[in-house]
Amino acid sequence: MAGTWTITQLSKDTKVPQPTLRYWEHLGLLPRAARSHTGYRLFPPEALDYVAFVRKSKLMGLSLQQMRRVLEVARGGRNPCPEVEHWIVARLAEVRAQILGLQALERRLSSLTLRFTPGETARNRCGELCSLIIGLPEEKRVRQRNRRIAMQSK
Numbered sequence: 747m748a749g750t751w752t753i754t755q756l757s758k759d760t761k762v763p764q765p766t767l768r769y770w771e772h773l774g775l776l777p778r779a780a781r782s783h784t785g786y787r788l789f790p791p792e793a794l795d796y797v798a799f800v801r802k803s804k805l806m807g808l809s810l811q812q813m814r815r816v817l818e819v820a821r822g823g824r825n826p827c828p829e830v831e832h833w834i835v836a837r838l839a840e841v842r843a844q845i846l847g848l849q850a851l852e853r854r855l856s857s858l859t860l861r862f863t864p865g866e867t868a869r870n871r872c873g874e875l876c877s878l879i880i881g882l883p884e885e886k887r888v889r890q891r892n893r894r895i896a897m898q899s900k
């Protein structure tokens with residue numbers, strides 16, 4: 747068949763691993779490949795456009811199921827844009843919430859690093875205890891070890 751792509755060629759040209767292309771085909775995100783007389787998948791030229799569609803959709807944060815839905819709606823002759831707009835607005839809200847969470851984490855981590863003495867390693871601060879393990883059985887073991895070290899150094 748003229749103008750077709752084997753899965754190897756499509757993978758090489760798009761830099762998408764073959765198992766991923768097979769999975770996308772299985773989901774209906776790529777056109778169903780014809781088969782050669784030897785059983786090789788032969789994708790039509792528009793397979794490149796579908797790979798580009800998946801990449802654009804991933805960059806916008808759409809799931810594979812949402813991508814499949816876009817194609818189903820479009821193949822049914824309807825406009826998928828209203829659903830896509832709804833998903834994008836919801837995704838934007840999620841991303842903004844994640845950004846706020848990451849900013850709060852950044853503030854907590856920055857606050858913790860202010861307590862570190864420059865050049866001093868955690869090993870040199872054996873009298874201090876990482877607050878993460880306070881209340882755990884490991885805390886007792888660390889305290890006992892630190893006492894032994896302190897007594898040996900006297």
